[in-house]
Amino acid sequence: MERHHFETDLQGLKNRLLNMGALVEERVHGAIQALMERNIDSAESIARGDGEVNALQIEIDDRCLKLLALQQPMASDLRLITSAMKINADLERIGDQAVNIAENAIKMLAAPPLKPLIDLTRMAEIAERMTRDSLDAFVRRDPALAREVLGRDDEVDGLKDTVFRVLLTYMMADPGTIERALSLILISRNIERIADHATNIAEDVIFIAEAKDVRHHAEEAAGKP
């Protein structure tokens, strides 16, 4: 196969990863929306409907294996395709978190609402945005955008701690809130995991672009200013 075909196939792979990203983001958004609007039907539909995500994951993995086998790419193309396989796995696990959020929401929605969930909505917004931007950074080979994504993880962690403290106060003051507060704490952990996956994707992007492993703060360890 010629270079021209390779570029076309690579573009096809990127497009499918973008589709996968849009799909899981939409499902995460829908799960949070269902929680906020107390819409059990919608939560149940998200909890059940991850077939499309799973099928896409298998298709994308297959595209990557074919590209590796037929093209035998070197250097940066090799890093791109193996990273695409990792990014694919992270996206699928973000999709799993949409299911987990929807399942935790269903448990909550039988009882009256506990409190306005402002911090949780904010956490989810940041995590969704991190997912979108990490994928954009991948497609555009934009390590600067990927670094921005890495910087936002601390904000998610801070909100997670706030949510935890507030809900703990509720539980202590009124044991009748314990079950609902627990579900909300678990949902905040689901969102935290989405941000973690987006962080993984951003690290892969920097690795592809700069052949430099930024996982585990390798940059600091290497004495970068």
Place this chain on the structure above:
Amino acid sequence: MERHHFETDLQGLKNRLLNMGALVEERVHGAIQALMERNIDSAESIARGDGEVNALQIEIDDRCLKLLALQQPMASDLRLITSAMKINADLERIGDQAVNIAENAIKMLAAPPLKPLIDLTRMAEIAERMTRDSLDAFVRRDPALAREVLGRDDEVDGLKDTVFRVLLTYMMADPGTIERALSLILISRNIERIADHATNIAEDVIFIAEAKDVRHHAEEAAGKP
């Protein structure tokens, strides 16, 4: 490079993955042990000490990329090496869970013990065993052992639900137990994630051995009896 060198390199890769597996298993075991024995020093040492896991992950990824670039393997070797990269990522995330368990343990250990943690110990034993067996299945190309690992995930989920129900009862009966019970619930989720990663590894093993994607119950969907 000749086939002989390739086999030697492949064996080296497998050995490093086994080292990585033994290391993260030891750290998970140590974190649970620290919780059970109420040993804060030991929990703190595990919470801080994931440098070795992280360095190994980078080294193993590097070996995989070199094998792909120099050997341009086809078919089953290609699946083996790309799966090794995924398995490497799952092992590193199991290592992250050891850190999370140790951090949650540290929060608990300032307060008096809550209850005998039998179910949690049992959950951890199963998850550690699943990790070890999934890796053994990888090294020995043993899809039957990998399928056994998949079967054990339900047991972990069942124990997680039991732990949740018991701790919920404690919290409802005595708000003074809420913080400690919450930490234990989060630890049970950390262990659940370890079992999830072992399940991912087992699915990769079946994929390598049989070129059949068993993720998302593809077997059932394909009408396997």
